[in-house]
Amino acid sequence: MDIRDLMIPYGRQCIEEDDIVAVSDALRSDFLTTGPLVEAFEKSICEVTGAKYAVAVSNGTTALHAAVYAAGIKPGDEVITTPLTFAATANAILYCGGIPVFADIIFETGQIDPKEVEKAITKKTKAIIAVDYAGNCCDYLLLKKIALDHGLVLIEDAAHSIGSKYDNTNVGNICDMTTFSFHPVKTITTGEGGAVTTNNLEYYELIKRFRHHGITRDKDKLTLDEGSWYYEQMELGNNYRLTDIQCALGISQLKKLDRFSQVRNEIVDYYHKRLDDIKGLRCIETTALCEPTWHLFPIILSLDELDVDRRIVFEALRNANIGVNVHYLPVYLHPYYKQIGYQSGICQLAEKFYQSELSLPLYPLLTSEEQKYVVDCLIELLMKYLKKD
Numbered sequence: 422m423d424i425r426d427l428m429i430p431y432g433r434q435c436i437e438e439d440d441i442v443a444v445s446d447a448l449r450s451d452f453l454t455t456g457p458l459v460e461a462f463e464k465s466i467c468e469v470t471g472a473k474y475a476v477a478v479s480n481g482t483t484a485l486h487a488a489v490y491a492a493g494i495k496p497g498d499e500v501i502t503t504p505l506t507f508a509a510t511a512n513a514i515l516y517c518g519g520i521p522v523f524a525d526i527i528f529e530t531g532q533i534d535p536k537e538v539e540k541a542i543t544k545k546t547k548a549i550i551a552v553d554y555a556g557n558c559c560d561y562l563l564l565k566k567i568a569l570d571h572g573l574v575l576i577e578d579a580a581h582s583i584g585s586k587y588d589n590t591n592v593g594n595i596c597d598m599t600t601f602s603f604h605p606v607k608t609i610t611t612g613e614g615g616a617v618t619t620n621n622l623e624y625y626e627l628i629k630r631f632r633h634h635g636i637t638r639d640k641d642k643l644t645l646d647e648g649s650w651y652y653e654q655m656e657l658g659n660n661y662r663l664t665d666i667q668c669a670l671g672i673s674q675l676k677k678l679d680r681f682s683q684v685r686n687e688i689v690d691y692y693h694k695r696l697d698d699i700k701g702l703r704c705i706e707t708t709a710l711c712e713p714t715w716h717l718f719p720i721i722l723s724l725d726e727l728d729v730d731r732r733i734v735f736e737a738l739r740n741a742n743i744g745v746n747v748h749y750l751p752v753y754l755h756p757y758y759k760q761i762g763y764q765s766g767i768c769q770l771a772e773k774f775y776q777s778e779l780s781l782p783l784y785p786l787l788t789s790e791e792q793k794y795v796v797d798c799l800i801e802l803l804m805k806y807l808k809k810d
């Protein structure tokens with residue numbers, strides 16, 4: 422097959438003329454940061470998700486930090502999460518002094534296994550962070566029951582899953598708190614950006630204060646009355662604010678979520694149509710009750726049917742200018758996590774998943790000619806390496 426000249430990335434943003442106009446309007450306005458567009462963006466997030474409250478923050482990582490903080494995680498508290506995620510999910514637990522406890526995945530979907538979560542619960546467990554891997558949802562029917570039975574806070578890392586639904590409820594309105602990322606590779610973008618949604622007023626107020634150094638101007642909360650200029654820092658927050666410029670882009674992008682979701686899912690349908698019956702790989706399954714907006718299209722190589730490992734397939738596709746990627750090295754296998762005491766073998770299915778996973782390009786601007794090229798190259802490659810019996 423002829424190799425393309427230009428690399429097809431695995432993901433990229435879709436910025437249109439009206440997005441650019443929205444940002445330039447913000448630049449010409451009186452506010453560059455904390456102005457009217459922050460609240461307007463938060464209102465749009467509430468409308469899209471159905472959540473009561475939303476707080477826009479500087480990125481998906483600070484959204485996770487704020488949620489773990491609001492959940493009241495203190496040094497020594499255990500928080501159960503999946504190893505099959507970006508390190509930021511588990512890092513947020515460490516920022517609060519908590520201990521990440523990794524529960525293994527369901528191999529077919531890549532989602533955290535509720536049975537493993539239940540096994541990992543101890544007297545010190547305070548919360549669960551579930552991650553909607555690839556845009557598919559976790560089994561929230563079971564996870565919510567476990568959280569309720571054991572008095573745990575359930576946080577959903579929805580960096581991949583804005584626009585997805587579970588049991589007819591929008592992501593953002595399912596768990597105690599939901600965190601989003603608006604990095605350019607995610608479904609909608611603000612450059613850098615993130616948000617937390619919740620239906621709980623107490624969490625909402627804590628997160629809003631945390632975003633702004635832990636400072637309040639609320640008369641009912643102040644310890645002194647020094648006049649209308651007066652504010653007090655109540656706790657150790659940070660500057661995790663999102664700018665008006667970024668919120669302008671976010672408002673404009675959120676209006677396109679339905680269209681972006683539809684295009685992403687059409688690309689996924691095409692991948693399934695071409696790949697479902699191909700020997701040497703399998704596609705991941707959708708969780709029951711979930712209607713995903715797909716963020717990634719992971720394939721799992723059937724390594725026992727092939728004469729090669731993932732690395733060879735990966736390099737061959739990259740050499741054909743196809744920007745495949747790998748999601749993810751199980752978090753506890755990173756050197757930092759090993760240094761703080763984690764060992765390999767904790768979650769064997771996640772490790773096996775990692776060994777055989779590849780993510781194919783998926784983003785709204787991927788053309789049908791590019792999709793066909795990706796699939797043709799992949800099939801040709803697998804045919805070459807399929808074991809003869």
Ligand SMILES: *Cc1c(COP(=O)(O)O)cnc(C)c1O
Binds near residue numbers: 578581603604
């Ligand atoms: C992208 C991502 C994050 C972090 O978001 P940033 O906006 O890059 O800080 C967290 N969790 C998951 C699963 C992600 O994919």
